[in-house]
Amino acid sequence: MxxxxxxxxxxxxxxxxxxxxxxxxxxxxxxxxxxxxxxxxxxxxxxxxxxxxxxxxxxxxxxxxxxxxxxxxxxxxxxxxxxxxxxxxxxxxxxxxxxxxEADSVVFKSSQFSSRGSTKSFTGWSSSTHYESDIVEAMERMINNARNISEVLSGRVYTPRTSKYEVACDQFDFSALDVSRERFMFSSDCAVAEYALYGVYSPNLYKAKVVSVSKGRWSINVPATPPFMFSTIGTIPGIYVGTMRCSLGPNPVSPANRFKPGLAALPITRTTKCVYPTGEISVLSASTVPFSFSTVGNFRSVSTAVFGEYGDLFQAMERSINNITASSNSTVFLELKVHDSFIEAVVCYSFEYPTPGTISMSCIYNNVNMFIVKQQEINIPIMEAHGDKPFPTPPNSSIALTIEHTLALHNGTPKPISISTMKNTTYEAANYMASLGQNFYSDYDEEQLYVLFDTTxxxxxxxxxxxxxxxxxxxxxxxxxxxxxxxxxxxxxYTSSLHKVITIQLSPQMKILAPMLIRSKFEPFEFENIPVVPVDDIYGPDTVIPSLSLKHAF
Structure with a gap:
């Protein structure tokens, strides 16, 4: 209770x-x-x-x-x-x-600053958490942050409202690197998923080599131009619904003037959703772990050190890059696995570094979860806050939330990153974004964010x-x-202290109220000049006992 x-x-x-x-x-x-x-x-x-x-x-x-x-x-x-x-x-x-x-609800409409590039996002919507921590809690903290949502009342708890949803499509036709789509068909008729790279210079897609290893499993290599300097690669997963495209903007490409084998940057999870005028929602989430190595022979040791395991995609990548020779050109190697709404890939980009004739590689491990949520009824509170205007067509590319995963160090080296943990992180981020539905709506055209909170x-x-x-x-x-x-x-x-009993006995003769504070001394032992029994120790056995004595108290 x-x-x-x-x-x-x-x-x-x-x-x-x-x-x-x-x-x-x-x-x-x-x-x-x-x-x-x-x-x-x-x-x-x-x-x-x-x-x-x-x-x-x-x-x-x-x-x-x-x-x-x-x-x-x-x-x-x-x-x-x-x-x-x-x-x-x-x-x-x-x-x-x-x-x-008892829960109440409130819609917050807040002005945001949107980036001016082709990928739409509101500044400030990024956070960090330990990679083994609950990413949903990190996303909730970000949405509840008074820095991002103004007019919050101190002491009141704001919880972004979530709701159940049904998946309309989670099996797609597939396109990778803009290579001919017919090579990746799954005979799905609901939508097309795409997987593109960012940060690769002038890829020659006409000379792309695609090997179908098994159903949903491909090995791809594409000639490209070497990068100006060492940099990590970005990915751009997306969904085509009819003529509308919804893609997850790339993680930031990180150029550097110093190459160091191993983990190149902290793992990062991005997520977004596109709310269509019809009420359907496309949801995308991706996690990326960048790493690099200085020679082809180091791929296995570096990968094992970074991830603590060496799965089939890494083994296939090792076989793909073993025969590479030093040249002034670069090659993009991609080992790709697709299952329903989940994409998993290891991508490596070769270049000569730090000296001519030495092949180094910038790589990423990447997994993506994407699906389409069934048409939902238009959210009345959000629509009213939006001025009763219909939802506009979403931008082609956007990032709603970005979470960087900090790592624990052991003797100055990051502890291995569990691939299964990163998969779960991507899955949970996508599901939470889908459960937010229309309750978390970004209008990038008007640079306004609408969030429906349950408050307690x-x-x-x-x-x-x-x-x-x-x-x-x-x-x-x-x-x-x-x-x-x-x-x-x-x-x-029988219910009082000895002191009270004594004062009660004395009260008639001394004309006092009981209990009260009385005088006492020890030689001889007396209360209010009245000796304490036994009186024989004071007066002797033949002495007549005074009429006033504590003897009669008991």
């Missing part, structure tokens, strides 16, 4: 619980004092001196006490300890929690098990009743 309490209120409740438990122990000892024999009051009063006094009293009188009194004293020590620590035990079962109020107001509190809450409540009621009954039905001598 959720209890909307602050820590202060919880501590007050636990203090009352502890107080009632201690009061119940006092009540039980009061009953024992009334009916428990000669040592009963001594046990109760000794308890008021604390645990050291109880233990010392038990030790000093152990030989002279009857067994029932010993048991009563031991139980008193144990029960008192339990009562004083019970609240600490309860805290163990209490968990700090947050409850969210968090309330701090504590989660307590029902059995524990019921047990504490019943215990507190029983303890309160027991304490009240002893106060009501037992004589005050």
């Amino acid at each position: 959720f209890l909307p309490w602050t820590p202060f209120v919880l501590n007050i409740i636990l203090a009352i619980f502890r107080l009632l438990l201690i009061g119940a122990v006092d009540a039980i000892l009061a009953i024992y004092s009334r009916f428990g024999g000669e040592h009963a009051n001594s046990i109760r009063w000794t308890r008021q001196g604390g645990y050291p006094e109880m233990l010392n009293s038990l030790y000093n009188s152990w030989k002279n006490l009857p067994k029932p009194t010993k048991v009563a004293m031991v139980l008193t020590i144990f029960v008192s300890l339990v009562a004083s620590l019970a609240d600490k035990g309860v805290v163990y079962f209490v968990v700090t929690s947050i409850r969210h109020s 107001d968090p309330q701090q509190g504590f989660e307590v098990s029902d059995w524990l809450l019921v047990s504490i409540t019943i215990t507190m009621v029983i303890c309160l009743c027991l304490w009240a009954m002893t106060k009501a039905f037992l004589d005050v001598r």
